[in-house]
Amino acid sequence: MGKERKRGFVEVNIVFARIRIFLPLVLALLAPISLSAQSALSMSDPSILSKVVNSKTEVERCIILATPQSLAQAQEGLAHTKVIDESDKKALLEIIRGVGSILYPPAASPRAATGVQNAVRNGSGSQGAASASFSIDPTVESAHNGYSISLTQLVEASQGKIFAAPKGSQPSFLNEILPALAIFRSDDQEIARGALGYAERFSALADQQSVMPGLVQARYERLTGQPAFAYHSYQKLLDAYPDLWPARLELGIISLELSRPINALSFLEPLADLRAEDPAFLKPYSMALYRNGKLAEAEAFMNKALGLLPGSEDLNLMLAHIFMDRNNYQAAQPLIDGYGKKHPSDRLYLYLKTLLSKAQGRNDDAIKWARKALQACPDDPEIMILMAGVLFQGPESGHKEATSLCESALSFLAGAPATDETGLPLYNPLQIAMRQEAKNLAERYLLLSAYNRQDWYAAVDLLDKSARAGLDKEVVATILRKSGRYAEALSFSRDWYSENPASEPAIEAYLRSLAASVSGTGLAAAGNTVSDGGFGILAPLGSTLNAQPMLLGLAIQLLSGSTSKEMRSYLYYLQGSLDADGDSAIDFYRKALIERADNIEAIAALAKAYADKNDKTKALFYIKQARMIGIADQQIEAQLAALEAKLVGPEVAVVR
Template sequence: MMKYIRTIQRPTRLFSISRIACRTALCLVMLIMPAILPAQQTLPKPDAETLKKTVSQTSEIERLIIRATPASLAEARSRIAASTVIAAPDSSALHAIIRGIERTVYGSSGAVPSGAQASARFEIPVSAEGADRKYITCLVALADVSAGKIPAVLALEPASALSELIGMLVFFSSTRAEIRTHALSAIPRFSCFDVVSIIPHLILGIDAFDAKRYLDAERHFSAALAIDRTVEPAVCGFARTELALGKPQAAKEAMDVLCSENALNSISQDFRAYYGIALYQLNQILDAEPWLEEALKQNPGRTDVLIPLAHAALQRMDYPLAARYLDQAYRTYAQDRSWLLAKSQLALENGRPSDAERYARSAVKLDSRDPVALSYLVRALEKSGDDKSRSEAMMVAESVLAYVRDSADSSLSPLEQALRSQAEREALRFLISESYRRQDWLKAAQYYQQAGGIPLDREMVAAILRKSGNVEEAIRFTTDWKNQEPNSEKAVEAWLRSLALQTGGSYASASTRTSDAGSGLGIALSALGSLKGESGNSPLLDIVVNFIAAPYSRELKSFLYYLAASLNTEESRKIEQLKNALAERADNVEALVLLAEIYANRYLRQFDLSDTSNRDKALRYISIAKSFNPKDLELVARIEQIESKLK
């Protein structure tokens, strides 16, 4: 028998256990060796004190091994090295058991290894010859585990916490259902022993996660973290579970421990990916990008990081890179909402609104009440440009507002909350601008009141407030604008138009609310130190004359001459200032229409209407005004009114 053992040892000086027959034979050899050895040699018997110390130390080392955290395994290794009473074969066997557990559970990277990663060949060191029978049994079992096989040798020995633990480890080295079921069946037996181990919690957590029982997975991974919060497989398992449950903050907090305690080059690509995805779901998209990039670099086959990376590239306006990530993700995520929305945004940024609309409609089909998907459709329809698309976009935008308000949910991730807030802002921005384009001032004002602090074109807002009759608010708004941008000619024009409307100038074609009368102008002019004498047109006219003398552009000066004319009560002076306005800018339609009104009124004041010279002048100015194809509905109505009077 000893000759047989020497024969299998001689080539490599290692037990290379590759077949079940050989393993079984070895086990049987170890079982009968105690009966053979006394006939060949006499072993020294340890004294009672040494024996007691050996049992105590090996029991504590086994407890550390069974705990199976990287820290406890390192501590066990240190205690073995420091022991003076543990026999050399036992010491070698225990070291090998630690290496086997580390390789199987933690792999080379620290993350939970896949079956292929965990199945590297395990070899029993020859120096373990003569070790305690239970350790040899565990080593033979680890050889089976490394091959992804159920360790049958364990059935030959009485159950112990260590043997049951090693029996579970095959879960990490195989994805076959029957093998994993066998590993799971060892957990109840293991729980009968009064020991603590992280392994059962990891196994139960992974099994629950794979079955999408995320609450169970959360419970088991939390139990693993309670044993040691720095064990990366437990941290990664908990993190991806929290991400699946929509709790990115909890995932990040669990992983922050390793970020602070471990050097970044020692963590796995799984950890980098989950940390990046947690940051992404927390709406820290650009902060997530380097983590996700490194994870993809370490494992180019990963797909879960591609869409977040595409969003980061879109945010940085690196559209070619975003397109590359989305193309890589196509096979896995072609029907995923995030992929479709990213493709829609990319198409829109690249000037392809029809493609953007197609992708957005596909996303809406996944959930017709998804306000984010609907807002992407609004943007695509808006860019289409035709009235039919814009009309549909208005209805869709109304739906966005309704669904955002009806589906308020504080449990949504920060990213999703941000996307919904953005959807609401985009819908309101479009509804305001489209109502402005259609000159539906009351509806535009209604949407503007809902907009809160949404950044909008100030010229558009001033016009909406003014033409909807909210004159006092228009004066406040334009006064603030002018104070913030004193050199802005648009701010000056909007401010003066609001003041003119309040004082009843000719421009005041929109109705003025009674509640605004007498207050807005006084506030504005007092703030500027321009209020002189009784309220009326003269203070504002003085301001306009002062602005005319300032070095403004021809466009603004044309408006100033027109406004001065509208405020002036002397007809001849009005005509002179309107002609000055046209000299500065011939396409000033407002000046042309006001001139036509003056000449039309002169003609109509005649008793017999015999002199048609003023009528001809009015019609000539009307013809010139119409040649510029005015879009302002109020101006168009005034033109039509003049023409009807002169028929």
């Protein structure tokens, strides 16, 4: 037994001895094979290895540049590459998706639209914290490749958080800039400062081009209330990268905030197709159209924006203004009333509320709202003129105040500067148009006030200063004729008659102007106003009898046709005025009264005709009859008063 055990130990020792002998040989034989295998795994052909690195570097470079075009190029490169590992390819595609979702978000869904609206209203721009968070594709998340830190940073940034690369992690340009994207999903000042720090450090790196630092800086300036600096930053980016639509959008929004709607429209218009469904674009674009006075175009975009942003109060009020502009009061009213519940002192609200009440014939309500508007904006010329228009529409007791308001408003508008000290316009195109419309209205109100007062020289002076377009042509013709501007009155009424030969007001204006231009020349030269009364216009026809055939011919021709009683009454009166035979003239005046019993001109002419026949009783009868009916024409009243004084004496005439 001991010998066997001893022999076993000997045999084992022999085996180990053999192993010791052959081990160096085995190792020597195996060593080349082992080294050769390692070389095959980790030291591939240098040209292949170079292609892998350069391809990934190029993709990363495009991602870091981060323009819409460069991200698309990176995505396309990954779709065609044969040398990038599949897990890296998926990770890079996810990084592209994450960067794009934060910098270039798709149109916000209706649920997220409120966040967009709040971001724009608060002055933080269109890239506010409204979009959905970025989440990594599970198949990529489990791959554990070299891009896991970048992907985590994107996830955190999409939630408005900064995730710094852990100490000791492999250096990466991506990891140095991606945390800064948190600023686009947060309004927090601390996050903004941290993001700006990342952006500034990245900008200091050599040979790294990227729009991300510039966008981060511009957004930081927006968040910290520096719109002018943000404008400059976005403009610099857009000049360098024309496809950078967020910069263009922000420039449009800032331009609106800085009261530069013309600039805003120039920035936003190129995005109309690209961002047609994006409320972050639709709201500022429709506002830019509105403030540029393009109301018809603005309406369509406002309706679209309000479909996504139904609670946008300012858009609702602008839309109400557009409805009011085209007399759609039914559509405007709920929008106006809804806005007024939250903003009862808003200028535009009070302005529209006044116009709505006026248009609906509720003049007392219109005065109430206009006075509220005037209290809120006492030095606003448009509100002054709005108030004046309501007062002129009401009782005569308010006309003096209305006149004063118009005169004050016109004086203010005449002296108001159009630009600021830098030469920029103080008012947008819509405001300019509304001011011009208000100015035209004020001049028209004053002109009609002078017309109603029969202050013909004041009226013609205002007529010269104001635009005649839209004025009642009968008013224009009357002012020109009554102020003694016979040649202009004749020319104007002749053109009107030529354009509308069937129009009785045009015919009458032409006949009156023709008669006045013939018989009133001497009076005009003397500077006196001219009455249309027969004994005030056509009495001195001796030197111009050649006008009689034309006037009589026209009167007879018209009487032979189908005309109204009012027109026939005037034509008979005209014939009587042209007839030198007193008795024949009286017959024409009586015919005029048969057609229209309240024809004051014919009644006054009868009084004059009977006075000329020394029939005092009948003359006084017709003077009394004229006064009972009511004499609107102050000149006829003055002539009848003079005639009465001549007939009965000045003392009796005063008593009467």
